[in-house]
Amino acid sequence: MDNLSEMLKGVLEGIVLEIISRGEIYGYEIVKYLTQMGFEGIAEGTVYALLMRLERNRLVNIAKKPSEMGPPRKFYTLNEQGREKLMSFWAKWDFLSSRIEILRNNGGNKHEL
Amino acid sequence: MDNLSEMLKGVLEGIVLEIISRGEIYGYEIVKYLTQMGFEGIAEGTVYALLMRLERNRLVNIAKKPSEMGPPRKFYTLNEQGREKLMSFWAKWDFLSSRIEILRNNGGNKHEL
DNA sequence: TACTGTATATAGTATTGCTAAGTAGTGGCT
DNA sequence: AGCCACTACTTAGCAATACTATATACAGTA
Numbered sequence: 001m002d003n004l005s006e007m008l009k010g011v012l013e014g015i016v017l018e019i020i021s022r023g024e025i026y027g028y029e030i031v032k033y034l035t036q037m038g039f040e041g042i043a044e045g046t047v048y049a050l051l052m053r054l055e056r057n058r059l060v061n062i063a064k065k066p067s068e069m070g071p072p073r074k075f076y077t078l079n080e081q082g083r084e085k086l087m088s089f090w091a092k093w094d095f096l097s098s099r100i101e102i103l104r105n106n107g108g109n110k111h112e113l
Numbered sequence: 114m115d116n117l118s119e120m121l122k123g124v125l126e127g128i129v130l131e132i133i134s135r136g137e138i139y140g141y142e143i144v145k146y147l148t149q150m151g152f153e154g155i156a157e158g159t160v161y162a163l164l165m166r167l168e169r170n171r172l173v174n175i176a177k178k179p180s181e182m183g184p185p186r187k188f189y190t191l192n193e194q195g196r197e198k199l200m201s202f203w204a205k206w207d208f209l210s211s212r213i214e215i216l217r218n219n220g221g222n223k224h225e226l
Numbered sequence: 227t228a229c230t231g232t233a234t235a236t237a238g239t240a241t242t243g244c245t246a247a248g249t250a251g252t253g254g255c256t
Numbered sequence: 257a258g259c260c261a262c263t264a265c266t267t268a269g270c271a272a273t274a275c276t277a278t279a280t281a282c283a284g285t286a
Contacts, residue, residue, distance in 0.1 A: 006123030006272060007205050009242050011213070018216055023223040028264050033224055037212055046243055048265060053242085070263035071251050090217075092120050097210055099150055100124070103131055104203075110136040111146055118274050119241065125274075141233050159274055161234060166273085183232035183282050 004041060012042070014089030016050055017078065020060065021086055026073040027051050051076065059085050117154060125155070127202030129163055130191065133173065134199055139186040140164050164189065172198050 019030055031047050051074075054060045059082035063075045078086065106112070132143055144160050164187075167173045172195035176188045191199065 002201065002205075004205055004209065005243055007209055009122035009273080010119030011209065012243075015213065015216060019224065025224060026264080029224070031264095037216065038208070039212065041244095043244060043246095044264090045245070045247095045266085049243080049267085052266080067251080067263075069252065071249090071265065073264070088115065092115075092117055093213065095151070096117065096120055096124065099152065100128065100206065103128060103150065111132070111138060111142070122242080122273050139233080144233095154275095156275060156277095157234085158236080158276075158278090162236080162274080165235075180232075180282085182284090184234070184280090185282090186233065 004039075008042070011093070012046070013050060013054075014086065014093065016047070016054070017059070017082060017086040017089060020076050021078050021083065024063070024075045024077050026075045028073070054082070057081075117152075121155070124206070125159070126163060126167070127199065127206065129160070129167070130172070130195060130199040130202060133189050134191050134196065137176070137188045137190050139188045141186070167195070170194075 015034070016030060019025065019033060025033075027048055028044075030051075031042070031044050034042050034047065051060075054076070055062060059079065060076045061079050063077075064072050065075055067073050128147070129143060132138065132146060138146075140161055141157075143164075144155070144157050147155050147160070164173075167189070168175060172192065173189045174192050176190075177185050178188055180186050
């Protein structure tokens with residue numbers, strides 16, 4: 001799979017919000033989770049920058065906790081605004097993906113809906 | 114539906130390539146077709162800029178023809194590179210949308226695949 | 227003349243993901 | 257002690273792409 005990066009724009013944020021919505025989690029763990037999901041190409045820097053943005057935009061709550069394995073971890077949870085943003089993401093995703101499926105299934109039809 | 118623009122990044126090009134693949138078409142008609150599809154927010158300027166990019170990247174062939182209704186039209190068709198780009202788009206789309214469905218359907222599960 | 231619809235082009239901006247580099251803590255190996 | 261690997265977070269600068277706004281131009285009509 002070559003470069004997904006452009007297609008991830010506007011989608012990665014939603015994916016990360018959904019992951020956080022499942023329960024308190026910290027950045028490094030999110031990166032590993034994304035890798036497990038098959039998003040191997042997503043750079044750590046990208047995820048951390050996105051998390052900083054979520055914080056700046058007040059979509060998340062943060063709790064810093066010590067780790068036994070290294071430096072302290074920043075745990076994220078969604079706040080009310082974050083949950084709204086997540087719902088908005090799914091609405092947009094459903095809209096976009098349904099349109100695209102219509103387009104694709106419209107098969108041989110030449111510029112007709 | 115509020116702002117889809119970020120989510121369209123990397124997707125709109127694929128949509129337009131797919132539309133062109135159905136048969137010779139010109140920019141203004143593509144804009145109207147997208148509007149019909151429900152993408153009412155997509156600005157004309159966006160589509161024209163994208164078409165210029167397709168041309169610059171040699172993904173399309175172009176035939177300029179006079180119109181009875183206004184200025185001449187630029188008709189686009191896909192060339193071989195364009196068809197390859199389109200296939201690559203669908204591969205990426207399938208990858209991304211399948212991962213997202215997995216994430217979504219993973220429902221209450223807390224950070225497990 | 228002025229306005230609407232058809233048709234294309236472009237300059238400048240904002241958003242967002244990427245690369246690359248740096249900082250730090252813990253533990254294992256030599 | 258010194259080096260490396262893994263854990264964990266941050267930041268500066270770059271690239272790609274959609275948006276806004278504006279400009280150009282032709283045809284028909286009030």
